[in-house]
Amino acid sequence: MKTPLHVVILAAGKGRRMRSNLPKVLHLLAGRPLLSHVVAAACEIDPTRIHVVHGHRGDLLRKALGDSDIEWVEQKEQLGTGHALAQALPSIPDEALVMVLYGDVPLISPSTLRKAMAARDIDGARGIALVTLKVDDPHGYGRILRDDRGRLIKVIEEVDANEEQRGIREINTGILTASAGILRPRLQGDSAYPNAQGECYLTDILARAAADGYLVRTVSPKTTEEVLGVNDRVQLARLERFEQMRIAESLMRDGTGIADPARIDIRGRLRTGIDVFIDIDTVFEGEVVLEDGVRIGPGCVIKDATIGYETEIFAHSVIEGAEIGASCRIGPFARLRPNSRISHEARIGNFVEIKNGVLGRGAKANHLSYLGDARIGARANIGAGSITCNYDGANKHPTVIGDGAFVGSGVMLVAPITVHRGATIGAGSTITKDAPPDTLTLSRAPQRSLKSWRRKAPPEKGDPSLPEGFSDPDSRSGPDSGS
Known part of the structure; x- marks a missing residue:
């Protein structure tokens, strides 16, 4: 029997850097909302259900994608990517495979998603697949930490990384696949919200799952642009030109x-x-x-x-x-x-x-x-x-x-x-x-020529009948006179 596949698209961010009243995921790329590109890619892998987690102006998201077969889930408080995923899990059974995508990463390809599913299936229910990428400039991204056997043990954010770790070129895209049974217990309880802000991130879940013995396999996209997110209008314009x-x-x-x-x-x-x-x-x-x-x-x-x-x-x-x-x-x-x-x-x-x-x-x-x-x-x-x-x-x-x-x-x-x-x-x-x-x-008025009619003569130069502040245009001279 085929394992049910549930795609969860996180789209609750306000996108403040876009400086717009429109939710970030509704800005257009190649004439379509960012979110619609992600939904289209998800549909290509034949999911059982697509869940979209929304927050800011969710009514606009529903209106823009109203014809799509989507389960809309509201994240009332913005408490991190892990918290956003947790909002969708109640309607997903433990045995189901969950794929996490992002509404502001519009160019992810179905082929990369299929690779992630295949990598996870190697280890059955104990497997996790994560999309990572090696880049020349990893600035701003979380780095992938591996043990001496090459196994992923942690994703560390740049702000928390030391000098050596910042030199790592393999970065986290956040796109992952795992069973709901692996994800659910790691998104519950106080231990899921370890920081002072009381927020939960998917990177923390990966580290805990790896520590519990789950093997995290990684796959890479064909192009860098597939996994680039849109945070401002400059990034949107760059992806627009790539897509065109x-x-x-x-x-x-x-x-x-x-x-x-x-x-x-x-x-x-x-x-x-x-x-x-x-x-x-x-x-x-x-x-x-x-x-x-x-x-x-x-x-x-x-x-x-x-x-x-x-x-x-x-x-x-x-x-x-x-x-x-x-x-x-x-x-x-x-x-x-x-x-x-x-x-x-x-x-x-x-x-x-x-x-x-x-x-x-x-x-x-x-x-x-x-x-x-x-x-x-x-x-x-x-x-x-x-x-x-x-x-x-x-x-x-x-x-x-x-x-x-x-x-x-x-x-x-x-x-x-x-x-x-x-x-x-x-x-x-x-x-x-x-x-x-x-x-x-035909319908025409009779044509007449009036010999007694005379065209009105233009005012003389310096004519006092001209309104105050106006001058006779013919009084101008020189190459710019326009005459």
């Missing part, structure tokens, strides 16, 4: 071209086909899919979108909640807002904004247009500066433009309205009624 580089390298190995892996930010999940190319300073958020042959220009921001085969997104376009078909051309400086669907071979040009709209196959809106709540048919053309007037101050209204319709430049389509198939709308028109099919519709 890791994601970029993974994409490139799978065939994605990235102009500069140091200038891409993926804040969610990005899935790419073959021969995709991503230029510099791009940001991807949420769930994004780039199909084969897609090209993303510099400075684009793309969130929760699917972009079809061989579509090109030109520079500085913003796309959110949109679905784009194959062989489209979008941008530069285009904006697609949520619930926009762009069919194959469509063209959206510079400074065009689409919201809750559909653009049919081969349709074009090339310049300076706003198309809100519009359904635009195949091969329709939207002229420069034309917009759908979809909002009356209280409600949104739809515009329907049929297949092959031609809307000239500077047209106002006052919704609700239908421009039927093949209709042509003359430039500069304000259309308030449905336009019939295959017909020219």
Whole structure:
């Protein structure tokens, strides 16, 4: 029978060094809370149960990870890591295996966790596994003390270490695995809280377990960054760049071209086909899919979108909640807002904004247009500066433009309205009624030229009619006059 595995994630710290009202474990790394990274790693090792020990603003933690299958445990007093673990143990049976993780150590990998489980299993119920690491600069970390046979006997904090012990390069990460039956008795009673502050730490438990004859085996992670904690925003930024580089390298190995892996930010999940190319300073958020042959220009921001085969997104376009078909051309400086669907071979040009709209196959809106709540048919053309007037101050209204319709430049389509198939709308028109099919519709005021009209002359230099403190701009001279 499989031994039940309970993962306990300690996430009760306030994170004062973050200087934030937000709990430390909810600060974002690659677009996700630190805590969610740890939960995701824990889920990969198929635990029976995940317990999160929280303190400060636990309501926010629950809200951020509300969909996760987690047992939330409150640590009302902050009395050390051992005390935090003790809060979760009442619901864990003695025979269960307990793995202790930390909500502010976000990049721990499932492979390292599996190594820790395997190391502990060598000795069955009497085994303990601890993740340790040898580093060039161990400053600030607890050191691993071993006996002459190489067995771990103690973890000593730097403040308590002598000169020789401070020279030890093997450090404690705090990530450990042991049976609840080993941990529980060492977290109970006054002996578990030996210091003047009445606090209990997991390092003390390791020393007592080793003294009682339990063998503590150690394993090491593949990278240092896996076990680095986040205590301030500087450390968070360093881990952010490491994680972004890791994601970029993974994409490139799978065939994605990235102009500069140091200038891409993926804040969610990005899935790419073959021969995709991503230029510099791009940001991807949420769930994004780039199909084969897609090209993303510099400075684009793309969130929760699917972009079809061989579509090109030109520079500085913003796309959110949109679905784009194959062989489209979008941008530069285009904006697609949520619930926009762009069919194959469509063209959206510079400074065009689409919201809750559909653009049919081969349709074009090339310049300076706003198309809100519009359904635009195949091969329709939207002229420069034309917009759908979809909002009356209280409600949104739809515009329907049929297949092959031609809307000239500077047209106002006052919704609700239908421009039927093949209709042509003359430039500069304000259309308030449905336009019939295959017909020219226009609405223009008569043009007049008034010969008697004269443009008002500018004030003379030194004109006393100018307000006090103002001068005639034409009175300035010299290379900086702007004239």
